[in-house]
Amino acid sequence: MGWKLKTVQTILSILAFYVTSAVGEDEQPRSECADFNNKTWLEYHQQGSKLQVQYLLLTRKNTDCASLFSQESLSNNASYFNSSQPTKIIVHGYRALGSKPSWVKQLAQALLQVQDANVVVVDWVYGASYAYNLVVENYKEVAVQISVLINQLQNHGCKLESFHFIGVSLGAHVSGFVGTLFKGEIGRITGLDPAGPMFKGADKYDRLDPSDALFVEAIHTDSDYFGISIPVGHADFFLNGGMDQAGCSHSRFLSIYGSVICNHMRALHLYISALNGTCPLSGIPCSSYEDFLKGRCLGCPGRCPRIGLLENSGITVSPLPQLEKLFLLTTSAPPFCAHHILVQLEVSPLDKSAEVQVILRTEGLPRTEQKLRLKSDSTVYKRVIGHPVPLCEIDSIQLKNTGARFYRQGDIHFVSVCISEFPSVGEVEPLCVKKIDVRRGAPWNHDFVQLCWNY
Ligand SMILES: *[C@@H]1O[C@H](CO)[C@@H](O)[C@H](O)[C@H]1NC(C)=O
Ligand SMILES: *[C@@H]1O[C@H](CO)[C@@H](O)[C@H](O)[C@H]1NC(C)=O
Ligand SMILES: *[C@@H]1O[C@H](CO)[C@@H](O)[C@H](O)[C@H]1NC(C)=O
Ligand SMILES: *[C@@H]1O[C@H](CO)[C@@H](O)[C@H](O)[C@H]1NC(C)=O
Numbered sequence: 457m458g459w460k461l462k463t464v465q466t467i468l469s470i471l472a473f474y475v476t477s478a479v480g481e482d483e484q485p486r487s488e489c490a491d492f493n494n495k496t497w498l499e500y501h502q503q504g505s506k507l508q509v510q511y512l513l514l515t516r517k518n519t520d521c522a523s524l525f526s527q528e529s530l531s532n533n534a535s536y537f538n539s540s541q542p543t544k545i546i547v548h549g550y551r552a553l554g555s556k557p558s559w560v561k562q563l564a565q566a567l568l569q570v571q572d573a574n575v576v577v578v579d580w581v582y583g584a585s586y587a588y589n590l591v592v593e594n595y596k597e598v599a600v601q602i603s604v605l606i607n608q609l610q611n612h613g614c615k616l617e618s619f620h621f622i623g624v625s626l627g628a629h630v631s632g633f634v635g636t637l638f639k640g641e642i643g644r645i646t647g648l649d650p651a652g653p654m655f656k657g658a659d660k661y662d663r664l665d666p667s668d669a670l671f672v673e674a675i676h677t678d679s680d681y682f683g684i685s686i687p688v689g690h691a692d693f694f695l696n697g698g699m700d701q702a703g704c705s706h707s708r709f710l711s712i713y714g715s716v717i718c719n720h721m722r723a724l725h726l727y728i729s730a731l732n733g734t735c736p737l738s739g740i741p742c743s744s745y746e747d748f749l750k751g752r753c754l755g756c757p758g759r760c761p762r763i764g765l766l767e768n769s770g771i772t773v774s775p776l777p778q779l780e781k782l783f784l785l786t787t788s789a790p791p792f793c794a795h796h797i798l799v800q801l802e803v804s805p806l807d808k809s810a811e812v813q814v815i816l817r818t819e820g821l822p823r824t825e826q827k828l829r830l831k832s833d834s835t836v837y838k839r840v841i842g843h844p845v846p847l848c849e850i851d852s853i854q855l856k857n858t859g860a861r862f863y864r865q866g867d868i869h870f871v872s873v874c875i876s877e878f879p880s881v882g883e884v885e886p887l888c889v890k891k892i893d894v895r896r897g898a899p900w901n902h903d904f905v906q907l908c909w910n911y
Contacts, residue, residue, distance in 0.1 A: 739782025
């Protein structure tokens, strides 16, 4: 009795996924586009069913209209799945409210723009929407279910190394566990701000780590709240140090929760933007963010690892580095790319500490500002800052002596002020200005007259 009712309900709900989404007047009605499971949490509970993982397939032949995907669809000639092509598997994370992730289509389409591939979206919204700690109990079971699908795809001729998992937040650890089940033989895992709570101290077996795939990379954007603060792959990109993303601070526009979500989801939005390929997002290897900001890392032989679909993120050394921390600064809005500019100040010895604000300007763009603390025991200061355009497009620099009255440093004498590309590129000379006095309340300005040759 009971099981029959459940079967009927399941069939009905599966039918319900074939939603009509045709809106355009000229378009054929597309009655077979599939979507995320949208039953309410209550309906789900009444049904008393388990995780209910389902899969959606998108390819270049159906970028706008997902189809439900399962083992059965493989033997169906109508499926767009092509086992000779690479397969991208998108795994979402915790869904507090049980709503479907809104970004899936955008990510899938960005992937398909770059690569002709099968994009399989894992819908485990049901299992992902209890209290967080209960969801964490589910993630391995979701991974086991995905591994069953992968086994079936292997039987259809897919190679393990042709799978690329893209896991968001908790989805990164789901992907990592699928990798563990396949002994690290799947091709690639990209963790987009892999979840931190309950994972940071976890055993490697239980979280994403470099042994989970041939190449594991992660983008970290909220390592102080929802993200993990430790490196988990062969290449770990820490954007703006891995926390407090530009444009995400708690403000009039963003609640504290909104600000945390903004930080956490930045990894995803930046990845989508990187796939779009408007500008390169490369990470510079360094032992710590502090050293990076102080200009103490050397850059890379050849090109630095780049976010996107380049094989191994463009890393050519073998064996691959493990747990390499890569740093980059970003702007606050798409396409997020910033040029790293090293500001070097040399001052005459100061009696008291002081504070100076450095402002870089390029016409038509938001200005870049950075405050620096100057101390009486040091005369040379270095700081890497992010500006939306390269050195040669900086129109002017301004220095303000912003020290509070407390500091009482009236004049600051600068022996030199230099800005240069960081890490230094080829023959691009630093731009320097010498012998400057900056008084409190009287900003100093300098315009650069320069042209871009090599960009
Ligand atoms: C689920 O999707 C169906 C088909 O689009 C729609 O009729 C229904 O209202 C949706 N249910 C919820 C709870 O959003
Ligand atoms: C798939 O197509 C092949 C050749 O076009 C045909 O022989 C086979 O019966 C089809 N299979 C199904 C399940 O429709
Ligand atoms: C499957 O992909 C291969 C390799 O890209 C291609 O040659 C082949 O035509 C594709 N098959 C179909 C049915 O599109
Ligand atoms: C991708 O780039 C194009 C311009 O090259 C832009 O119009 C589009 O909005 C971008 N899409 C995303 C998702 O960033």
